[in-house]
Amino acid sequence: DAGVTQSPTHLIKTRGQQVTLRCSPKSGHDTVSWYQQALGQGPQFIFQYYEEEERQRGNFPDRFSGHQFPNYSSELNVNALLLGDSALYLCASSLASAPYGYTFGSGTRLTVV
Amino acid sequence: GENVEQHPSTLSVQEGDSAVIKCTYSDSASNYFPWYKQELGKGPQLIIDIRSNVGEKKDQRIAVTLNKTAKHFSLHITETQPEDSAVYFCAASIGSGTYKYIFGTGTRLKVLA
Numbered sequence: 271d272a273g274v275t276q277s278p279t280h281l282i283k284t285r286g287q288q289v290t291l292r293c294s295p296k297s298g299h300d301t302v303s304w305y306q307q308a309l310g311q312g313p314q315f316i317f318q319y320y321e322e323e324e325r326q327r328g329n330f331p332d333r334f335s336g337h338q339f340p341n342y343s344s345e346l347n348v349n350a351l352l353l354g355d356s357a358l359y360l361c362a363s364s365l366a367s368a369p370y371g372y373t374f375g376s377g378t379r380l381t382v383v
Numbered sequence: 384g385e386n387v388e389q390h391p392s393t394l395s396v397q398e399g400d401s402a403v404i405k406c407t408y409s410d411s412a413s414n415y416f417p418w419y420k421q422e423l424g425k426g427p428q429l430i431i432d433i434r435s436n437v438g439e440k441k442d443q444r445i446a447v448t449l450n451k452t453a454k455h456f457s458l459h460i461t462e463t464q465p466e467d468s469a470v471y472f473c474a475a476s477i478g479s480g481t482y483k484y485i486f487g488t489g490t491r492l493k494v495l496a
Contacts, residue, residue, distance in 0.1 A: 301482070312474070313427065313486050314486070326483050328483065360426050371417060371432055372417075373429070374427045375426050376424065376425050
């Protein structure tokens, strides 16, 4: 049973560019949450998607947007990249009917130069 | 705003000894407290969790205690083994009935053989 799959694993972008990160949830899960983890810090909640809609959002600017597809997979988009956006981006999936306890993916390491 | 403080930031113990990591939270509405283990290059893995209506929970060598009055919760690992070496994060749900979490800043645990 595959867990949460994220792609790509690493990427390097230039300031001002746009990036799209992808996530496939664990089989049977229908809810996807995205977190940003800066080096040496704990993950910070970006937003959560359920039934193809953004259900909750953390304290992140509108440059961060997302999407959930009918197959429950999700994308995180970041526009106008800043150096400070360099981080590990984690996707976590869960089941709306049993929401406690995420399953995290291994993340996408984004470096902005 | 909501905050979770975690101590210590680093912890070294001899193999077979116990390790204790402590967290405090600020949001009195928090009702779910998971603990995650993160190994190098991997995403966080849920190791144990506790809900606000329970004071203690144990799973083999791992236990978590919760003091809602003091807004404290702790992770206890007994009979530590080298494979317990990792970064551990505590987290608290933001508000009640939300499934987004605020994480502590992490504890790097080293178990010395």
